[in-house]
Every structure is written in C-alpha cells, then in structure tokens.
Amino acid sequence: MLFTFGAIAGLAGIALGLPHPWEEASGPIRILPHSWVFNITSLSGPGCPDFGDTAAVFSTRPTFGMNTVDGSEIYYWHFAYPNLRASVGPGAATSSIWCETTLTYAELDRLGTPPAKPEYRLKAHKNGTAMIATYDLEDGVVAEWKFTYYPAGKEPVVDTITVAGPVSPTSIRHNSPVTELAQWAMPDCGTGSIRYRTELTVTAKKDGARGAVSSDQVQYEGKSEFYGAQQGVSYDWEKCAA
Numbered sequence: 001m002l003f004t005f006g007a008i009a010g011l012a013g014i015a016l017g018l019p020h021p022w023e024e025a026s027g028p029i030r031i032l033p034h035s036w037v038f039n040i041t042s043l044s045g046p047g048c049p050d051f052g053d054t055a056a057v058f059s060t061r062p063t064f065g066m067n068t069v070d071g072s073e074i075y076y077w078h079f080a081y082p083n084l085r086a087s088v089g090p091g092a093a094t095s096s097i098w099c100e101t102t103l104t105y106a107e108l109d110r111l112g113t114p115p116a117k118p119e120y121r122l123k124a125h126k127n128g129t130a131m132i133a134t135y136d137l138e139d140g141v142v143a144e145w146k147f148t149y150y151p152a153g154k155e156p157v158v159d160t161i162t163v164a165g166p167v168s169p170t171s172i173r174h175n176s177p178v179t180e181l182a183q184w185a186m187p188d189c190g191t192g193s194i195r196y197r198t199e200l201t202v203t204a205k206k207d208g209a210r211g212a213v214s215s216d217q218v219q220y221e222g223k224s225e226f227y228g229a230q231q232g233v234s235y236d237w238e239k240c241a242a
C-alpha cells in the first residue's frame with residue numbers, strides 16, 4: 001500500500017499526525033517525528049470568512065493527513081474550505097474567489113507535547129499541492145486553482161491545477177504538475193509556519209456556458225452543508241543535528 005492515513009481529526013479544529021510504528025520495524029528508512037500538529041492561525045479573504053468560528057461544524061479547518069510509505073516520504077495535510085466556491089453561467093462569464101491562510105506547525109513527543117529538544121525540521125512543498133473539489137463544468141468552461149506560497153525571505157512559489165469541462169458533477173483529487181519543485185526548510189527545528197493564498201477562478205470561454213466548482217455536500221442535522229474543497233499541502237522533514 002502506497003498511502004497510509006494519519007489520524008483523522010475529522011471535524012475537530014486541529015490536525016494531529018501519528019506515524020504507524022509497525023511500519024518502521026522493516027522496510028524503507030523513514031524520516032519523521034513521533035507526532036505533529038498543524039493549526040490554522042490566520043485566515044483572510046472572501047473564501048474563508050469564518051476564522052474563529054468554532055461553533056460551525058463545517059468551518060475552514062484541517063481535515064486529514066496522508067503519506068507514502070515507500071521511502072519517497074511525500075506527506076500531505078489537507079485543509080477544508082467550505083466557502084471556496086465559484087460558478088459561471090449566462091450573464092456571468094467569469095468568477096473568482098480567494099483565501100489566505102497561515103498554518104503553524106509543531107513537533108510533538110510521545111506525550112503529545114512539544115519536546116524540549118525537537119529532532120526534526122519541517123520542509124514545505126515536497127510535492128506541489130493537491131486539491132479535492134467537486135466540478136460540474138459544461139464544455140467550454142475552465143476552472144483554475146492557483147496556490148501561491150510565501151516562504152519568508154524568498155520568492156513566492158506558485159502551483160496551479162486546471163480542470164477543463166465537460167466534467168459531470170464529481171469530486172476529484174488532482175495534484176499540481178511538478179514543474180519547478182522548490183522546497184524550503186523552516187528556520188527552526190520543531191516549529192514553523194506556512195503561509196499561502198488559494199485562488200479559484202472559473203471562466204466560460206463559450207457564451208452562456210455553465211460551470212460550478214464547490215465540494216461535496218453532506219447532511220448535518222437536517223441541513224445540507226458543503227464539506228469544503230480540501231487543499232493538500234505537501235511536506236517532509238530532515239533530521240536536526242544532534
């Protein structure tokens with residue numbers, strides 16, 4: 001099996017990664033801390049108006065982690081954005097929406113607390129960006145996701161995913177093409193922060209063509225709610241000097 005899923009924090013506001021010890025006993029050498037956590041510490045933009053709304057079940061939130069176990073060490077954590085949705089139709093040939101997110105990261109020890117001496121340094125952008133979204137696009141409609149990461153003191157790094165209609169309503173996970181794969185290391189071991197802007201643009205290149213990008217809808221307490229399009233942020237680690 002290529003993928004293992006980290007602990008699924010589900011609807012909770014935090015995301016906690018837990019490696020699987022039985023996979024470390026044999027097989028490829030893996031480089032990862034005992035456990036780790038990502039939190040969303042800031043959100044801005046029309047695509048994420050719900051920062052701090054802890055009462056909302058389907059708020060902008062971390063959802064799940066996944067990673068390879070074949071030695072390639074590709075890790076993703078996903079973040080759901082219920083309000084990142086856009087559509088076009090007669091009279092509206094283009095529509096876009098965006099959100100800016102800051103994540104904080106912390107290494108955790110066996111007790112679930114940050115260790116006094118962290119052992120790993122997080123490196124962002126191991127394998128571009130993934131996006132799980134629901135597309136309903138007529139012929140002539142194109143959806144584009146643009147992910148701009150802002151590493152401190154470096155040039156921004158941009159990933160894109162383009163989906164062209166016709167696509168009948170379906171939820172799909174895409175990876176951005178890995179063109180110029182840039183990784184950047186956090187300045188310190190055991191902690192870090194990743195800031196990025198997510199922008200969705202839907203364009204009808206044919207007059208009056210319809211298209212919508214959203215996420216799966218789920219029933220919750222008798223109401224239909226958007227689960228949230230889920231951005232997969234990729235990373236891995238390097239061992240810190242002893």
Ligand SMILES: *[C@@H]1O[C@H](CO)[C@@H](O)[C@H](O)[C@H]1NC(C)=O
Nearest residue numbers: 014037038039041104105106
């Ligand atoms: C993440 O959030 C939890 C719960 O609010 C908090 O206990 C923890 O310290 C936070 N960790 C980071 C790395 O921000």
Ligand SMILES: *[C@@H]1O[C@H](CO)[C@@H](O)[C@H](O)[C@H]1NC(C)=O
Nearest residue numbers: 068074127128175176177178
């Ligand atoms: C890494 O990115 C490439 C290029 O988009 C993709 O084909 C591959 O599936 C990705 N790997 C994982 C483990 O997601």
